[in-house]
Every structure is written in C-alpha cells, then in structure tokens.
Amino acid sequence: MPEITYRTALMEAMAEEMERDDKVMIMGEEVAQFKGSYKVTEGLLEKFGEKRVIDTPISEAGFTGLAIGAAMMGLRPICELMFWSFSYVAFDQMFNNAPNVRYMSGGLANVPLVIRGPANGGTNVGATHSHTPENFAANTPGLKVACPATAYDAKGLLKSAIRDNDPVFFMENTILYNDKGEVPDEEYLIPLGSADVKREGTDLTIVAHGRAVITSLKAAEILEEKHNVHAEVVDLRSIRPLDEETILESVRKTNRVLLVEENKPFCGVDAQISHMIQENAFDYLDGPIKRLSAVDAPAIYSPPLEKLQLPYPEIVVTSALDALK
C-alpha cells in the first residue's frame, strides 16, 4: 500500500467526494489561491475551479452561517477553519444554528455540513489558538464529532462525514499533517462511531483520540520494552457517535484502564468515557480508571513547558504503571 501524509489523505477525501457529488464544495480562509494554510486543499482549486473552492474573508460566523443556509438548501459544504479555536467567534452559528435547525423544524430541514480544521495545542501559538473543543461539540445533540489520528482514518472518516446528512465537526491536528501512513489506492470509507484497536495487548487498555493515540502508541512500546507491560490502545476515532462496545470489549479483557486525551480534564471527553466504563464494566475493573489529560490551565506559550502540558509518552508510561497498581 502506498504511504501518504495525513494532509494528503484529507485532500484526497475531499477531491474524491467533490468528484462524486457536485453539491460538495469547500470554503474557508486561504483554501484556494493560497492553497490552504496547511496545504490541505492544495490542488483542489486547479481541479475544481473557483466555483467550488472558495476563499473567504476572515469571517467565521459569516461563512459558517452561510454554509448552514446553503446546506439547508441541499448543498454539502465543507468549511475549513484555520484553527478550531476560531469556532469561538462563530459559536452561535456552529453550536446553536447548525445542530438545532433539524430539530426545531421537526425534521423538515437538514444541515449536511462538514466543518474541519486543526484542533490542537502544542504548536507554540498560545492559549487563544490552542483549543480542543471536541467535548463542547460532543455535548451538543445534533452534532457529530470525529478526531482522526492517522492518514488512513483521516481519509475514511472524512469521506463518511461529507456523505453524512447531519453536521459533522471534524477535528484534525497540525502536528499530524506531515505524518505518513498506509492508505490503499482503492476507495474505502470508515463509518463514524467505529473505534479501532491500534495495538493489541492484555495488561491494560489505553483509550485515546486524536494525537493522544500516537502518544499512547509510543508509550505502549516503552511499556513493552522496559516494563514488560502489554498495553492495548483503543482509538476512538469519533467522539459522537461513540463506539462503546470496542472500548468495553477491551476493558473486559485487560481489566485495567488509562484514558489519555489532549482535551482539558474538567468535563472533558474522558470524563464521559470513564462514566460509561464504570457503568457498563464495573465488575471487570481491577482498579480505578486513571485519566491523563492536558494540564488544566490555558495553553502556555513557553515551548518547553507547553510540551509538558500535553500528554507525552513518558508520562503516559508513568500513568499506565500507576493504573496497574
């Protein structure tokens, strides 16, 4: 299988879906002429023209709201946010209009919309540009939320998101854009709500999403090499819908759990996962569920400290050993 970057995988997903359905178009800041702030949309303007690849002004509320209206009329817009942090200036459109139109119309109007872009810290851009809002989005009925960790998942999940008839918030990670992974030439889709066991193990289940999956996989290697601990790593891939069964199956096998996320801990995604595990697999647990989230403060700028604020392999190892006590 050919190896491509996470970035190219996303671009291919959009190109294939735009090829397939002329109602799919992409708009966002710098997506066309500039070829994308992260070059995710590189080549799309040349291929599909300016009617379908549209540079917007710096107006997140304006263009995401416009996309909602266009989606109600049957288009399938993809909006790129330069940072998911910028969703905060469009909160009413994205978190109030997008998820509620179907409900308030009693099912008469739909919003088949994808809003995508990076949602991560760790890039020395300070607190205002480092938000991870997957927990707010998943807390909003009417929205779906996906957080791919690999090139393969990014492509398959994005294709599913574009075909979905409801709004899907698709959260990528700038640090992963250059990561390469195997992606088949032939078409494939990954359904939302299907977790993936990225590494099998018997001693401990590590549940993660987004880049925390990659961090956890590195930690799992160290655990095996240095501590003879065989950790299983479950990648959620989407937060809502959530594949509970894959998580629970792993927990029933290993009986020990560590939850790792770059989300903040207070009311974060893993608070929900922890609740779900204790409710459904309490009798299988041999110890308390452990959590490792971003350190609970605004994202710090200072580069060496910022690295310590997010989960890193060594601290995942320490937390995993703690979970085994």
Added chain:
Amino acid sequence: MAKAVDVNAGLTNEQRIEFLQTMIRIRRFEERSLRAYQQGKIGGFLHLYIGQEAVAVGTVSVMGEHDHVITAYRDHGHALAVGMGMNECFAELQGKYTGCSKGKGGSMHFFAPDKNFWGGHGIVAGQTPLGAGIAYALKYQGLKGSCLCFMGDGAVNQGAYHEALNLAGLWDLPVVYIIENNGYSMGTSQERSSAGELLAKRAEGYHIAWDVCDGHNLEEVRQKTAQAIARAHDECKPTILEIDTYRYRGHSVADPDKTYRTKEEIAEYQRTKDPINLYKSQLIKEGVLSEEQAKEIDKAARAEAEEAAQFADQSPYPPVEEITRDVYWEVDNPDHKVSQGRIFFEDPHTDEG
C-alpha cells in the same frame, strides 16, 4: 439596471382583496394567540406582529418560484403570508404534535421548506448569514431566485449581520435583507441603540444597493420589494430594504411596554397609520370592496383563528419519544444508517441510537 415593472398596475380586484384578507387573518390569528397566552396555554415567548402586517403580506406577494424566505423570531406573519395554515401554527404555539414543527420549535421557530420558508430563528441576526447561504445555494445551482431575509431594526447591530453583508456584497449574492424597522430594538429606541440615521444606508460600506419604504402602505411594499427581487434575479446582486413599520404590542408578551414609549404614540399609529385600515379604506374608496364585504372578511378571519385555537387545544402533545427524534437524520432513517456506535448517551425513553 434591472427595473421591476409596476407590480400593482395589473392587479385584479380579487388579488387586492386577498392581500387585505391575509393581513386581517394575520391580525386575528395574533389576537387570538395573545388570548391563549394569557390563558396560560402558550409557554415562553410570544412576539406579536400586530401593526406590521403589510410588510409580510406585501413582500411575500411578489415572490416567485425560486424566491425564499427566512426570518427572525417574530415569524407568525411571514408564516401565514407564505401559506402556512392557522391550525399548524396555532398548534405549534401550544407545543402540540400537530404543530408545523411537531411542537419542537414553538413560536419563534415555524418552518415550511415546502413553501420556501426556512424558519423562524430565535437569536437576533442569527439568521442573517443563513439568508446569505440560501441565496448562495440558488446562485450555485444557477437558479434565478432570491432570498428575502427578514430582520428587526435591533439586528443591525449584531456582528453576524455585518459579516453576512460583506459576503453578500463581495460575492454578489441574490439576497434581500429586509429590515422591519418598528422603531424599537426590544425596549430601546433606534436613537438610543443605532448610530446614524437610516439603517439601510450602512449598505454603502458594503457596496450594496439600498432603499427605504413605507411599511404602512402595502402596495408600496410590493413595488419596492419587486425592485429588490428584480436586482437579485437580473443582476444577481443584494439589496437592503428598510421598511418603516410599527408594532402595537411589546417586544414579546412578557414586555410590559410601559417604560420606553407612550400610549399616545401607539394610539397615533393605530389611528393614522394602521396598514389594514389604510388598505381597507383605499379599496373601499376605489370601489373594489364594500363595507359589508370587509366585515365578512373580518368575521371569517376571527372564525378561522378561533377554529385554529380549538384545533390546538384538542391536539395531543408529542409523545415522550419525540424528545430524541429529529435530532439526527440517520437515527430517524434507520434503513439508511451507516454510522455505528452510540449517539445518545442518556436515553431513557427509547432504545434508538
């Protein structure tokens, strides 16, 4: 420049009487709904349109096949003007299953996409980017259409509106922003809330055409709206149309309406500028309508509103399972479901998801 023909020149007597009838039906519906609210049958907000009827009826009356409407929370008038029935509207006010949105939207969120009516939106100016999006979709699909995006005068000071205007001007979108200027953004007068005089004139900063209109004069509303729609259809360009109007009731029924304007002011509007009285008098004077006919129309409108109120009373509330329906398309269309996993976490009423 695209110029609308005189849309009032060729009107038949029947058409003119129908405009009057629709205005009267809206008013009687609103008055009856106020009673239901006072009887405790309607929860939350009730933003009445009484006094503004010529705006909804006049604008909607010049719409064609590909012209669409989206509006804010004072939406009952537009809903009836586009042809929604009083029954489904009244039932929605009372949160009944027979309501246009199955009782899920309430007063502020009426919808009828089959009549090109895209809601009823509750957040001030929240619908203004959506209106640009509806126009965008029409243009994208090569349709000669427009979106009439209604808003109150208070909405002009929200950021989302200005972002939408910039997009509409930048991309030549066939959207008509109709500012229904009733003088008060909730309980704050225009002078106390908006800088500058004419709200529509702000269009110039976005290179958008604009106009003002007497909203108490139905036929003027028709003509000015037709001009804006012609600009959308023939030049694919936006317009801001500021229509002067007046509401007799408070911002919502919960507004005691005693602090920011005088009773005399309201009475003066009712006496001299009431859009229904003005149009009725005009039609009688021109021999189009008799006093007797006018009374009959009013009687029928009252009876229709009363029947709608009864219909709402007698309709059932939605079953409890409805709380989690119409949230996700896929959940409601299980034969087409492709996603997996759990989509609702706490769902005591159904085992969907």
